[in-house]
Each structure stands twice: as structure tokens, then as C-alpha cells.
Amino acid sequence: MGAVFRQKAASQGLVDVAYRVIDSPVGRLLLAGTQAGLVRVAFASEGHDAVLESLAATISPRILAAPARLDAAAKELEEYFARRRRHFDLALDFRLAHGFRREVLSHLQEIGYGHTSSYAAVAAHTSSPRAVRAVGTACARNPLPLVVPCHRVVRSDGGQGAYLGGAEAKSLLLKLEADAAEGRFPC
Incomplete structure (x- = not known):
């Protein structure tokens, strides 16, 4: 029924x-x-x-x-x-992200699979290049984690930084992508 x-x-x-x-x-x-x-x-x-x-x-x-x-x-x-997909081909509805947050999310999709970028580097590509903390907030409130890869944003000192799914999840995702990108797993 x-x-x-x-x-x-x-x-x-x-x-x-x-x-x-x-x-x-x-x-x-x-x-x-x-x-x-x-x-x-x-x-x-x-x-x-x-x-x-x-x-x-x-x-x-x-x-x-x-x-x-x-x-x-x-x-x-x-x-x-399963390391068989590096880019998502889904239609996305961004209605839950507005203004600067939406701008940040659009830049996150430019960070390549297996790569990372710092919060400062992401901010530099926005209309507010000094808004590093706001980039962190935008990543923390990303309504589409994984698909819009906020896990690829790390601290400038090389530290992993926070993640909505938890530190363990962020580590797993970064390792999964790095291993696949380096050919340690088929993709």
C-alpha cells in the first residue's frame, strides 16, 4: 500500500x-x-x-x-x-544557499578530485577575498556535502579543518580521493 x-x-x-x-x-x-x-x-x-x-x-x-x-x-x-566516479552529473537545487554562501559553493566545484584548496584560496576567488572565516561558515553550512566538495577545503597550515560529517569522515573522503587520483585504486 x-x-x-x-x-x-x-x-x-x-x-x-x-x-x-x-x-x-x-x-x-x-x-x-x-x-x-x-x-x-x-x-x-x-x-x-x-x-x-x-x-x-x-x-x-x-x-x-x-x-x-x-x-x-x-x-x-x-x-x-567505489572510486568509479570523480564528478557528479546531477541536477542540483541550490535554493538553500544564498548570497556569499552560494558564491563559495560554486567555487568548491572547481576544486579537482584528489586535490585540496585552503579556505584562504577559496576566499581569494570570491567577491570578498579576505572573507576566510565566511568561507569556513559556507562550507560548514553546505546543503550538498560530498556532491559539492567542501571536504576538499583545508586550513592554510595544512590542517584538515572542521567538517559537518566529522573529522573521521573528512579524513576518509580525502584519502579515498587521493588514493584513487594516484592510481592506488581503479577509478
């Missing part, structure tokens, strides 16, 4: 935000999408229920677990973690 309900709701345009949860090497990830594209990727540490409540308040209360609508995102993330 649940599958029939979800299918009818989706086919009749009654779902504004579809979501699903997937398992990954960095824990369970909530994927949420709108008709425009993937709008949110959330780590378990953020509290998936709290994220869904936030999406209901900011986008629409018409939210439904509709996993099929997020098949492409789930597949691309699976390929990424």
Missing part, C-alpha cells in the same frame, strides 16, 4: 520534496530532492528528522519518502565511494 501511495502522490505532483536514506562509508546519508534537483545531503550526525523538519519549513511540507526519485543520486554516490 505504501508504495502505491508514494507512486500516486508523485505522479499527481503532490510531492515537493522526495527523500531516501542510503548507507555509505561515512554513515547513513539522507538524500532529498525537488523537481529542480538534489537539494540536500545530510549526515546522520545532523539528525535526519531535524533535516526533514527544516526542509518542510523552508521548502514545503509536502515531503515523502520516494526513493525512486533519488535513484540517480544514490547511484552516483555509490560509484563515488
